[in-house]
Amino acid sequence: MFKIIKRQEMAEGTVVLNEIEAPLIARKAKPGQFVILKATETGERIPLTMADTDPGKGTITIIYMVVGKSTAIFRDLKVGDSFMDVIGPLGAPTHLDKVGKVICVGGGTGVAVLHPITRGLKEVGNDVTSIIGSRNKGLLILEDEMKSASTRLHVCTDDGSYGHHGFVTDILKETLEKEDIKLVVGIGPVPMMKAVCNMTKEYKVKTLVSLNPIMIDGTGMCGGCRVSVGGETKFACVDGPEFDGHKVDFDELMLRLRAYTIEEKESYDEYCNLQKA
Amino acid sequence: MTDKKVKKEKVARQPMPEQEPAVRAKNFEEVPLGQSLETAILEASRCIQCKKPGCVEGCPVGVDIPGFIKFIQEGKISNAISKIWEKNSLPAVCGRVCPQEMQCEGKCIVGKKGDPVAIGNLERFAADYERKNKTAAKPKKAAATGKKVAVVGSGPSGLTVASDLILKGHEVTVFEAFHKPGGVLVYGIPEFRLPKDIVFAEVAGLEALGARVECNAVIGRTLTLDELFEKGYDAIYLGVGAGLPTFLNIPGENFTGVFSANEYLTRSNLMKAYLFPEYDTPIIKGKNVITLGAGNVAMDSARTALRLGAETSRIVYRRSRAEVPARGAEVHHAEEEGVEFFFLTSPVKFSGDENGRLSGMTGLKMELGEPDASGRRRPVPIEGSEFDLECDLAIIAVGAGPNPLLTKSTEGLELNKWGYIVADEENGKTTKKGVWAGGDIVTGSATVILAMGAGRQAADSMHQYLTLGW
Ligand SMILES: Cc1cc2nc3c(=O)[nH]c(=O)nc-3n(C[C@H](O)[C@H](O)[C@H](O)COP(=O)(O)OP(=O)(O)OC[C@H]3O[C@@H](n4cnc5c(N)ncnc54)[C@H](O)[C@@H]3O)c2cc1C
Ligand SMILES: Cc1cc2nc3c(=O)[nH]c(=O)nc-3n(C[C@H](O)[C@H](O)[C@H](O)COP(=O)(O)OP(=O)(O)OC[C@H]3O[C@@H](n4cnc5c(N)ncnc54)[C@H](O)[C@@H]3O)c2cc1C
Ligand code: SF4
Numbered sequence: 001m002f003k004i005i006k007r008q009e010m011a012e013g014t015v016v017l018n019e020i021e022a023p024l025i026a027r028k029a030k031p032g033q034f035v036i037l038k039a040t041e042t043g044e045r046i047p048l049t050m051a052d053t054d055p056g057k058g059t060i061t062i063i064y065m066v067v068g069k070s071t072a073i074f075r076d077l078k079v080g081d082s083f084m085d086v087i088g089p090l091g092a093p094t095h096l097d098k099v100g101k102v103i104c105v106g107g108g109t110g111v112a113v114l115h116p117i118t119r120g121l122k123e124v125g126n127d128v129t130s131i132i133g134s135r136n137k138g139l140l141i142l143e144d145e146m147k148s149a150s151t152r153l154h155v156c157t158d159d160g161s162y163g164h165h166g167f168v169t170d171i172l173k174e175t176l177e178k179e180d181i182k183l184v185v186g187i188g189p190v191p192m193m194k195a196v197c198n199m200t201k202e203y204k205v206k207t208l209v210s211l212n213p214i215m216i217d218g219t220g221m222c223g224g225c226r227v228s229v230g231g232e233t234k235f236a237c238v239d240g241p242e243f244d245g246h247k248v249d250f251d252e253l254m255l256r257l258r259a260y261t262i263e264e265k266e267s268y269d270e271y272c273n274l275q276k277a
Numbered sequence: 278m279t280d281k282k283v284k285k286e287k288v289a290r291q292p293m294p295e296q297e298p299a300v301r302a303k304n305f306e307e308v309p310l311g312q313s314l315e316t317a318i319l320e321a322s323r324c325i326q327c328k329k330p331g332c333v334e335g336c337p338v339g340v341d342i343p344g345f346i347k348f349i350q351e352g353k354i355s356n357a358i359s360k361i362w363e364k365n366s367l368p369a370v371c372g373r374v375c376p377q378e379m380q381c382e383g384k385c386i387v388g389k390k391g392d393p394v395a396i397g398n399l400e401r402f403a404a405d406y407e408r409k410n411k412t413a414a415k416p417k418k419a420a421a422t423g424k425k426v427a428v429v430g431s432g433p434s435g436l437t438v439a440s441d442l443i444l445k446g447h448e449v450t451v452f453e454a455f456h457k458p459g460g461v462l463v464y465g466i467p468e469f470r471l472p473k474d475i476v477f478a479e480v481a482g483l484e485a486l487g488a489r490v491e492c493n494a495v496i497g498r499t500l501t502l503d504e505l506f507e508k509g510y511d512a513i514y515l516g517v518g519a520g521l522p523t524f525l526n527i528p529g530e531n532f533t534g535v536f537s538a539n540e541y542l543t544r545s546n547l548m549k550a551y552l553f554p555e556y557d558t559p560i561i562k563g564k565n566v567i568t569l570g571a572g573n574v575a576m577d578s579a580r581t582a583l584r585l586g587a588e589t590s591r592i593v594y595r596r597s598r599a600e601v602p603a604r605g606a607e608v609h610h611a612e613e614e615g616v617e618f619f620f621l622t623s624p625v626k627f628s629g630d631e632n633g634r635l636s637g638m639t640g641l642k643m644e645l646g647e648p649d650a651s652g653r654r655r656p657v658p659i660e661g662s663e664f665d666l667e668c669d670l671a672i673i674a675v676g677a678g679p680n681p682l683l684t685k686s687t688e689g690l691e692l693n694k695w696g697y698i699v700a701d702e703e704n705g706k707t708t709k710k711g712v713w714a715g716g717d718i719v720t721g722s723a724t725v726i727l728a729m730g731a732g733r734q735a736a737d738s739m740h741q742y743l744t745l746g747w
């Protein structure tokens with residue numbers, strides 16, 4: 001059992017942070033890696049990136065958006081409750097090389113995934129411009145953390161309630177125009193990553209994205225997480241989750257993410273009704 | 278006297294009672310219902326107690342078949358199970374899943390002129406009887422040696438090593454990547470063929486003997502082999518199976534609705550998607566289902582699809598009926614339940630709709646050509662014979678390979694050109710000191726009993742090492 005020792009709500013309760021006791025994983029985890037969690041006996045195995053780790057304390061931190069039944073069950077766990085199963089660290093760690101000027105772009109809960117990578121890129125000596133965005137001010141997460149992890153931070157909101165009024169890609173374009181950027185890391189909803197990649201392609205700047213296909217085992221044995229990268233089939237759980245964004249078939253990924261839409265809704269509605277009753 | 282003998286030969290092979298095909302094709306309960314003590318004794322009476330029994334030669338672990346059958350003849354079931362345990366620690370599993378017609382029963386003398394003695398059914402009977410009545414004396418545990426053993430993977434191979442070595446007095450920990458132990462027995466083989474309670478009872482028995490089972494431990498990630506040695510383990514057994522799915526590499530394979538058998542069966546068995554929404558993991562319930570391949574994995578997939586509500590469940594296989602590698606009983610059961618077979622048919626491509634969902638498959642007819650190196654006649658395509666089959670779910674069950682996750686992160690472990698671990702055939706020793714391997718990760722996908730046999734050999738060798746040295 002993996003005990004929750006801290007719980008915090010963010011983004012008006014739509015996003016939850018849990019710090020969990022998992023000493024073996026905490027000791028091994030590197031930026032970019034993820035864990036698979038299962039809350040109960042009947043639960044699903046859900047992949048989530050480690051937003052932070054504390055090897056000394058033996059804990060890992062996850063930050064997730066509540067989107068369906070499984071993440072709703074996670075949300076309803078309290079401090080002192082436990083996840084039944086936590087497996088990891090999984091996936092290939094990010095290559096944290098010193099390349100010069102770097103831009104980190106994050107949208108939604110993608111910012112949680114982006115944060116340890118941003119910090120790592122700055123730590124090895126890069127000049128890091130970060131651009132994070134959300135629909136409105138209330139939904140923004142990890143602003144302070146991203147500020148200290150980066151050399152400079154830009155914030156965007158779709159409705160203009162805070163920071164730049166518009167999309168992260170607006171600031172991205174400005175920065176690409178002005179500076180000699182060596183690497184872009186873009187993590188967020190699939191349409192955002194696709195937009196970022198389309199833009200950086202024009203400027204011929206290498207771009208890393210972190211893909212989030214549906215997974216089961218996370219160890220390369222089911223092939224459910226397969227994605228097309230440069231015309232080849234890759235397993236995101238072992239070959240990724242990070243890939244060269246210019247080679248990723250985002251349209252296929254979007255379609256594959258919808259595989260269980262009907263079942264997920266059935267399951268979520270039932271859970272919500274049960275909670276209300 | 279003579280009268281009795283004549284009568285004895287006349288006893289026909291006792292049929293195994295089964296759920297009706299039409300009923301069972303809609304539920305996940307076990308298909309064969311098990312035998313009564315009376316019919317088991319009757320069946321046992323068909324064995325003529327050969328002096329040089331062919332059946333034993335046919336069993337990869339050399340179970341003393343006449344020996345245990347004699348005890349059943351005499352109604353001494355506890356003695357029968359103790360006899361089986363001498364060579365086989367998972368008889369409830371093997372009685373159900375061994376390809377008996379190619380092994381023990383295939384070599385039974387009675388089978389030369391009729392049906393062979395139902396050795397598998399009798400083995401299963403003895404094991405089930407013991408699980409219910411618990412009458413046999415459990416094997417004794419030797420005095421503690423103070424040595425620590427790590428077993429990686431909790432499939433039949435790993436479980437055999439763990440059980441052998443704990444009985445020899447060593448401290449044993451089994452590390453399993455999944456959240457439940459059992460390997461293929463739990464994630465692959467469906468409930469209707471092997472109830473999971475049987476596997477969990479075996480694991481519980483192992484734990485009762487003092488073995489520790491650590492799930493959620495992906496060796497190579499959570500801990501490496503070298504770290505296990507640093508933690509004080511004296512010897513390590515690798516029984517990680519051949520869990521890498523093979524795809525066909527044909528167009529359209531990434532449409533939603535095309536699964537590897539590993540994913541499809543793991544969702545249904547391990548994650549219990551067949552009980553959705555009581556269990557949270559969803560599965561696509563196809564209306565028209567195609568399974569590619571014709572081994573046990575394919576039969577399990579096609580029959581699972583029927584139970585999840587498919588209107589048609591079809592098996593498409595490149596070769597002819599004669600080459601079907603699945604157990605005879607599985608093919609027979611699948612046909613009875615309504616699975617259709619398309620032999621000498623090769624998949625060419627999948628097609629999908631505008632939402633990226635699978636809508637059909639194009640197949641190509643084959644004919645048998647000249648014999649190849651193995652003496653089998655090679656299927657060759659018939660030009661212009663393409664045809665379309667409607668399907669909204671396709672399950673690819675054309676084999677599996679070695680997962681590189683562990684082997685790549687381990688130095689000093691020699692692999693062959695396909696990525697399987699190189700291990701001594703006699704004793705399972707790998708090229709890395711203190712590390713043994715066996716089962717599917719050495720041989721490629723094989724059988725439960727072969728994986729167990731490899732485990733037994735390695736356990737003997739590990740015991741020698743732990744008491745005498747490498
Ligand atoms: C390697 C990896 C790392 C991830 N890291 C994080 C993270 O740090 N924080 C976070 O909030 N989420 C992360 N995700 C996504 C997260 O796993 C999904 O949001 C979660 O599985 C949804 O489960 P659910 O049962 O609550 O919702 P479901 O009922 O399964 O789905 C609800 C909605 O979410 C969509 N969805 C389903 N699965 C995914 C998925 N894998 N990715 C995106 N959308 C999905 C569905 O299409 C549906 O519309 C990660 C995914 C992967 C593969
Ligand atoms: C669907 C299906 C049906 C079958 N039907 C039959 C049948 O009827 N009769 C028959 O004789 N054989 C059958 N087989 C074959 C048989 O199941 C296998 O040959 C046998 O299970 C191999 O045993 P094993 O112990 O080598 O590996 P497995 O049973 O594959 O077990 C390996 C275990 O190791 C774990 N593991 C892998 N990597 C790691 C890691 N890095 N760290 C920790 N743990 C790890 C895996 O999760 C798994 O639990 C079938 C196979 C399948 C897939
Ligand atoms: S272990 Fe398998 S092959 Fe051996 S006797 Fe039992 S059923 Fe037959």
Ligand code: SF4
Pocket residue numbers: 323324325326327330331332333342343346384385386387394396
């Ligand atoms: S070969 Fe058949 S008849 Fe002879 S001992 Fe074996 S089971 Fe009995």
Ligand code: FES
Pocket residue numbers: 214215216217218219220221222223224225226235236237238
């Ligand atoms: S999640 Fe199963 S192979 Fe990646």
